[in-house]
Amino acid sequence: MKVICDEKGIQKAINVIKKGGVLIFPTDTVYGIGCDPYNKEAVEKIYEIKSRENTKFLPVLAYSKDVAEQIAFFDEMSKKITDKFWPGPLTIILKVRDDKLKKSLNIKDKIALRVPDHECTLALLKESKFLVGTSANISGQASFTNPDKCSKDLKNYDLFLDGGKINSKMESTIIEIENKKIKIIREGSLNEEELIRN
Template sequence: MEIVKINPQEPEKAKIEYAINILMDGGVVVYPTDTLYGIGVNIFNETAVEKVFNIKKRSKSKPLSVCLSSIGDIFKVAYMDSLTEKIARNILPGPFTLILNKKENISTVLTAGENKIGVRIPDSKVSMELSRKFPVTATSANISGMKAPESLEGVYNQLGESVDLILDAGRLEKTLPSTVVDMTCNPLRVLRKGSGVELFEKENTENSNI
């Protein structure tokens, strides 16, 4: 396992490319988001996805969300209608996980057999750069059932040497997980209140009144 310090405001290109190459080879990278540190692998590599479940000791009946680089990338993995896209554009990048209907190219290993997928575009330059070539998993860097750590020391204490690379951006400002919203139902439903929930509720109310 290797730890590489990275500038969260201006991520060094060489360090991002180094991390992407590890992901392309099926490796596991811990990276900063706009909420917590996450565990990332290439979502199109099923063997790597299974590593995440094993590292976290996570039930394979619980799906993993994905980190994307832009709104346009959402259309590569999921379906959005015009209202969903409007809301997404108003709140992303940000601390939200949007549950959408997945496209057929997405493995059900990732989604725990479900036809839905959780998508994130964190307001983090590191995570957006890391996922610009392909989506990566977006799940907190902790053992399932344990509190998500607030520092890299906590990440290491839980995960130890089980990952290949940690991108160290220092202590993150937010320590709440993302707000999770099911966008496939009407009305839209908040499944988990976390960072940014007030912004989503305001945006949803405004669009519901149109």
């Protein structure tokens, strides 16, 4: 089922999330696939849809930094960099503080978090607080910015929230802070120079 990302569509999407469904939705970088991160069955379904190894952890989107602090520990440098780049195309790996998420997401002590800069995604997150938010593609293949191509490529999701074509060329940059230095795990929309300069 495909719906437009308007008030009605967002409400349908929120209902799908609450019922343990899997949703495809637009973000500021690429189309994402997600679910309630506390729902282990829904998380496992995403791994199946993406043909992704379940040893590779799934990132989580949060409504705001304040909300993100409920599930992860931020040191001073993490706070400073997320203040600069959130909402935006920056994913940061932090120590997880929520034991329930460790079980549902099959993670040990770290979680990848991002606050996206997209009206539609933030409207979803305002209600749900958190969403699994990984790229809506078969693992190892290119990510999608075009909703028509994305909806044809993936199967077995519950709802497609169409936000139109996304004007972005890259996924988010993934970083981790180690010994008070920025370690880039995956360079995306933000490069090392931009991160260090700020």
